[in-house]
Amino acid sequence: MLFFQNEFEYIAPKSLEQLFSLLSEEEGAVVFAGGTDLFVRIKKGILSPKLVLDLKRIEELWFFSFGEDMLVIGATNTLNELIESPIVRKLFPLIYECSFSVANYLVRNKATFIGNFCTGFPVADTLFCLLLHDAEIEVQSLKGIRKVKIKDIVENYGRVVLERGEIVTRVFVPYKGEYRGKYYRIPRKFCVTRADFGIAYMITEEEKRIVFGDTGSGLTLLDSEEGLEEYLNKKGIEEPEICLLVEKVLEEIKFQNACSEA
Secondary structure, eight states: OOOOSSOOEEEOOSSHHHHHHHHHHOTTEEEESSOTTHHHHHHTTSOOOSEEEEOTTOGGGOOEEEETTEEEEETTOBHHHHHTOHHHHHHOHHHHHHHHTSSOHHHHHHOBHHHHHHTOOTTOHHHHHHHHTTOEEEEEETTEEEEEEHHHHHHTTTOOOOOTTOEEEEEEEEOOOSOEEEEEEEEETTEEEEEEEEEEEEEOSSOEEEEEEETTTEEEEESSSHHHHHHHHHHGGGSHHHHHHHHHHHHHHHHHHHHHHO
């Protein structure tokens, strides 16, 4: 059971219209779908909202579809729902891997896919697969709807910049066809649910994409392994665990290159 130092009002709006009305009226309002991160921050005193809005009762925000080579995920879809989807497992294996890497089953049963990267953590697990897929997010408010590229979020050190009254309603993930790829992470020493460092790659017939990063510098997207080798040289022996992981990934990519040329 969580005990909070500061009192706040809790409301579960049943429509987007009601939600946006409440957001426009109360400057200190925050929203949540899973709440696995938000309520910990409130308990620790990091956040002191006056109003907490629960998104789970808004039907329009639970949305999952795949068509015309596009996977669309709604704001209230949990990580476990994606993990258990045959479409995700077969066609979007990196989304499966990144989602499965988050915490544990009980947390993933509440935590949402979109909420994972909306917390502002620079190396959130879901950011890796979304950046590799060149995904977009949909942001909505009373003013209308706009789309933002995931790469723009990453360039802002992993933070989704929202204006007052805006929420992320959906994420659009392009299907890349068959690809070879993998996601690895090194968990934080005192918080295994978060990563200190992560690296992922995707190799298709048309392109090669590599994403890596740590909590200090955020994520970097590359289109070849040369930049990764430069990163490894810079790290040197200061971060042996990271060096070993990067070397492993480089060997995997070289092996995949050899298989493609054979």
